[in-house]
Amino acid sequence: MFQALIEPLxxxxxxxxxxxxxxxxxxxxIVGSYLxxxxxxxxxxxxxxxxxxxxxxxxxxxxxxxxxxxxxxILSTLLIAWIRVRSxxxxxAAMGIVFSSFFALGITLIxxxxxxxxxxxxxxxxxxxxxxxxxxxxDTAIIVAIVLVVVVLLYKELLFYTFDPLGAQAxxxxxxxxxxxxxxxxxxxxxxxxKVVGVILVLALLIIPGATAxxxxxxLYQVMALGSAIAIMASISGMYLSYFYDLPSGPAIVxxxxxxxxLALLFSPRYGIWVKSQNTALPALLQEIxxxxx
Amino acid sequence: MNYPREFAxxxxxxxxxxxxACAYLPPLRVAGLTVDYGEVxxxxxxHLTLQPGRLSGIFGPNGAGKSTLVxxxxxxxxxxxxxxxxxxxxxxxxxxxxxxxxxxxxxxxYPATVWDVVMMGRVRKTGLFRRFSATSRxxxxxxxxxxxxxxxxxxxxxELSGGQQQRVFLARALAQEADLFCxxxxxxxxxxxxxxxxxxxxxxxxxxxxxxxxxxxDLGESITHFDDLILLNTELVASGPRPWVLTQENLYRAxxxxxxxxxxxx
Numbered sequence: 001m002f003q004a005l006i007e008p009l010x011x012x013x014x015x016x017x018x019x020x021x022x023x024x025x026x027x028x029x030i031v032g033s034y035l036x037x038x039x040x041x042x043x044x045x046x047x048x049x050x051x052x053x054x055x056x057x058x059x060x061x062x063x064x065x066x067x068x069x070x071x072x073x074i075l076s077t078l079l080i081a082w083i084r085v086r087s088x089x090x091x092x093a094a095m096g097i098v099f100s101s102f103f104a105l106g107i108t109l110i111x112x113x114x115x116x117x118x119x120x121x122x123x124x125x126x127x128x129x130x131x132x133x134x135x136x137x138x139d140t141a142i143i144v145a146i147v148l149v150v151v152v153l154l155y156k157e158l159l160f161y162t163f164d165p166l167g168a169q170a171x172x173x174x175x176x177x178x179x180x181x182x183x184x185x186x187x188x189x190x191x192x193x194x195k196v197v198g199v200i201l202v203l204a205l206l207i208i209p210g211a212t213a214x215x216x217x218x219x220l221y222q223v224m225a226l227g228s229a230i231a232i233m234a235s236i237s238g239m240y241l242s243y244f245y246d247l248p249s250g251p252a253i254v255x256x257x258x259x260x261x262x263l264a265l266l267f268s269p270r271y272g273i274w275v276k277s278q279n280t281a282l283p284a285l286l287q288e289i290x291x292x293x294x
Numbered sequence: 295m296n297y298p299r300e301f302a303x304x305x306x307x308x309x310x311x312x313x314x315a316c317a318y319l320p321p322l323r324v325a326g327l328t329v330d331y332g333e334v335x336x337x338x339x340x341h342l343t344l345q346p347g348r349l350s351g352i353f354g355p356n357g358a359g360k361s362t363l364v365x366x367x368x369x370x371x372x373x374x375x376x377x378x379x380x381x382x383x384x385x386x387x388x389x390x391x392x393x394x395x396x397x398x399x400x401x402x403x404y405p406a407t408v409w410d411v412v413m414m415g416r417v418r419k420t421g422l423f424r425r426f427s428a429t430s431r432x433x434x435x436x437x438x439x440x441x442x443x444x445x446x447x448x449x450x451x452x453e454l455s456g457g458q459q460q461r462v463f464l465a466r467a468l469a470q471e472a473d474l475f476c477x478x479x480x481x482x483x484x485x486x487x488x489x490x491x492x493x494x495x496x497x498x499x500x501x502x503x504x505x506x507x508x509x510x511x512d513l514g515e516s517i518t519h520f521d522d523l524i525l526l527n528t529e530l531v532a533s534g535p536r537p538w539v540l541t542q543e544n545l546y547r548a549x550x551x552x553x554x555x556x557x558x559x560x
Contacts, residue, residue, distance in 0.1 A: 037404055088332070153423045160414040164400045170368045171418045171470065172388030214405060218450040223405050 008243045017129040017196075020140050021239050021253065024189075024196045025205060025231030027144045029213075030151055030224045031189040032206030034182055036214060037223075038162050041207050042092060043077075046099035047183070048190040048202040050076030052106020055124055055194075059117050060109070066139055066191050073187030076102050077180075127198035127250035129239075136195060143192040147185055151224075154181065159220055196235075197250035204254040205231065212261045215268040230260055318503045319346040319473055320380040322367075327375035329359070329366050335528065336362045340375070342524055342533045344474075344507060349500050349519060352509045354526035355549050360509045361396065363526060364476050368393055379474070389418050392472035394463045396479045402459060403452045411451055411462050412438055415469030430469075437468035441491055457488035464492060474505040481512060493519050 008014045035044045051069035058068025076098050083094040110121045123131070151158070161168040161178045169175045186206070193202045213226035238253030266273055273284055322344040329337040337359040344350050352360045366373035369385040370393075377384040384391070392415070415437070416430040438444040441461040446454065451462060460480055467475055481489055496519070499506050508520070517523075523539040525531040531548040532539045 037401070039401070156413070156417050156420070156426070157422065159406070159410065160417045163404045163406060163411070163414065164395065166365070166370055166395045166399065167393055167414070167466075168417075169370055170388060170391060170393030170476070171415075172391075173418060218405055218452075219407055219410060220405050 004244075005240070008240065013130050013132065014239075014243065016132045016134065016137050017249070018236065018239050019137055020132050021129060021196050021235035021249070022232050023140050023144045024193045025209070025235035025253070026228045027147050027189045027192055028202070028205035029209040029227035029231040031147060031185045033210040033213075033220065033224045033227055034158065034162055035186065035206055036210045037220065041203065042095055043080075044186060044190070044206040045203045046080065046095040047073045047076060047186050048193075048199045048206075049099040049106075050102035051187070051190055051194070051199060052103055052124065053109055054106075056106055056109030056113060059119065060113055064139075066143075069191045069194065070187050072102065072106075073190055074183065077183040077187070123198070124194065125198050125200050126248065127194065127196050127201070129196050129249045132195055140192050143188050147188055150181065150185060154178070155221070158182065197254060201250050201254050204257060208254070208257040208261050209234070212257070212264045215261075215264040215271050231257065234260060319505060321345050322377070322379045322384065322474065322505055324367060325376045325378070327363070327366055327373055327377065329362055329371055329373045337366060337373070338529045340526075340530050342530060344505050345522065346505050347500050347503045348506075348521035349496050350505075350507045350522040350524060351517070351520035352507065352524045352526060353511065353513065353517075353548070354531070356511070358527045358548070360511070360526055361478050363524075364393070364478060364507065364509055368476065384474075390473040392467035392470040392475045394467050394475075394477045394480060397456065397459055397463065397482065399478075402454070406451055407447070408438070408443065408449050408451060408454070408462050408465075409434070409447045412465045412469050415466040419471070433471065434465070434469045437465040440468060440495065441465045455485070456483040457485040460484045460488055461491065464495060468495070472504070474507070475499060476507045476509075478509045479511070480508060481510065481516070489516070 009018075032044065035041055051073045054068040054070070054072025054075075055065050056068075057063075057072075058065045061068075080091065080094045080098045083089060083097065084091050087094075089097075106124075107121065110119070110124065113119070114121055120128075122128075157168075157173055157178055158181075160171070161173060161175055162182075165175060168178075189206065190199070190202050193205055197205055209227040209231035210223055212230050213223045217223055217226055234256040235253050238256045239249055241247055241256070242249035242252040265271070273288055324340055324342050324344075327337060327340040328335070340363060352363055354360050362371060365371045366375075367377045367384060368388065368391060379387055412434045413426060413430070416426055416434060420426055420430060435444065438447060441464050443458060443461050443465065446458060446462075451459065454462065460483075464480070467477070480492055484492070493516070496506050496508070500521070510516075510520075517536070517540075520536055522534060523536050524533040525539055525544055525548045527548045532541075532544045
């Protein structure tokens with residue numbers, strides 16, 4: 001057993017991808033907690049899809065793709081905010097418009113350039129963790145360090161702002177700056193996650209670990225800490241599953257987090273369906289299904 | 295409040311509070327405050343003065359712009375006109391303001407404890423990048439104690455009753471050690487005991503010479519707690535001492551048609 005767990009680690013690519021998967025799980029769980037408590041899960045999806053044209057343009061101009069993706073992600077949030085302020089449309093419509101347009105532009109550009117640049121659209125959409133280079137490991141570590149420092153330094157302000165934005169603004173906190181800071185954090189986490197899960201599944205890493213922890217603990221920092229632990233375990237076990245059973249690694253990681261969430265939903269001490277009704281668990285489950293169908 | 299000079303002099307208790315409290319805090323002057331939401335005008339050319347040491351209530355029908363008035367004063371919605379406290383705009387002095395939004399405006403399933411929320415009242419005073427001081431913790435404890443929920447300190451806010459949630463907000467406001475307190479509909483969905491506690495705290499604050507502004511809609515007996523009233527219906531109908539504002543004519547102009555209010559109040 002132990003031998004089997006050690007075996008994949010003799011490959012450099014496996015070491016690198018494990019390190020990156022763990023870092024990405026950590027950073028996504030922490031940043032995603034803010035999306036979760038603000039009920040803005042869709043924004044994570046919007047930003048992750050919007051990085052695509054930035055990637056393509058960075059390739060064309062031969063720039064660092066992390067920087068290109070980051071700029072596109074930030075640009076999309078500014079555009080969403082601008083549409084919301086300047087038109088009678090609500091935020092969800094603005095997000096839908098911006099992220100699908102950016103995504104379409106990104107796919108168009110990448111399709112046009114993928115031959116001469118020897119890149120593969122699928123790697124951006126679904127990740128390609130086995131292609132992680134030592135340089136990527138360093139870039140990811142830097143991003144994670146930045147995010148952690150910002151979250152630690154601004155923890156109390158972000159807690160106040162995400163719980164009660166009006167109260168925070170009335171107390172004189174720089175709420176626009178805090179909001180923009182959150183967008184930057186989300187963009188950074190998305191960019192870091194591209195190689196692990198790809199832009200389409202980033203949302204899962206942002207939301208599911210935090211949501212699982214949310215069912216189990218009751219303070220924001222606990223949601224972040226437990227969410228990170230869950231995400232790290234999911235990243236490691238997902239990578240091993242992918243290695244031993246020849247599964248795509250991004251989806252494998254996401255499926256492990258989803259399984260964890262399902263367990264928490266059933267067995268959480270406070271909300272668990274199974275726990276609430278002790279011996280009558282099966283009838284309780286049937287009851288839930290009946291309620292859904294009503 | 296805007297009322298004739300001779301009228302102010304005819305109220306001895308008013309003159310007394312003004313002279314004693316004004317020595318410490320200046321009145322707050324609102325001039326020409328107007329809020330437009332696109333095509334709709336939410337507030338039209340509001341002029342009024344808030345006096346320290348008096349409990350001021352904003353009253354009016356639904357959609358009269360009561361909450362908007364407070365938000366516009368604090369710069370939470372964009373408005374034209376001026377709101378001056380002392381010799382400077384109020385928006386430059388928000389560190390001296392405690393604002394409590396309507397209870398349903400925040401998500402009570404947020405993963406936070408009572409303590410977390412009350413400590414939010416200390417965030418501004420603590421400053422960026424710094425940890426809460428022992429003083430801050432002591433102030434927050436005292437605030438919790440004052441509103442009678444110190445025993446709920448470690449409770450998740452999602453497990454509280456409506457009254458307890460409102461007390462958490464009240465404690466947070468007290469923890470801010472502000473000079474101007476603004477409450478938006480603090481009595482909605484709270485129990486009698488909590489309502490009594492809230493009015494007690496308001497009284498302590500006004501006796502300490504603070505400015506206290508409360509958005510309310512209940513014209514019942516509780517209106518007798520208010521010293522000054524601001525009667526609003528997009529435009530300012532009347533503002534000043536309660537007996538002076540609560541006339542049949544003013545109420546008719548604010549509410550239109552039939553309205554009943556507590557008869558002992560006027």
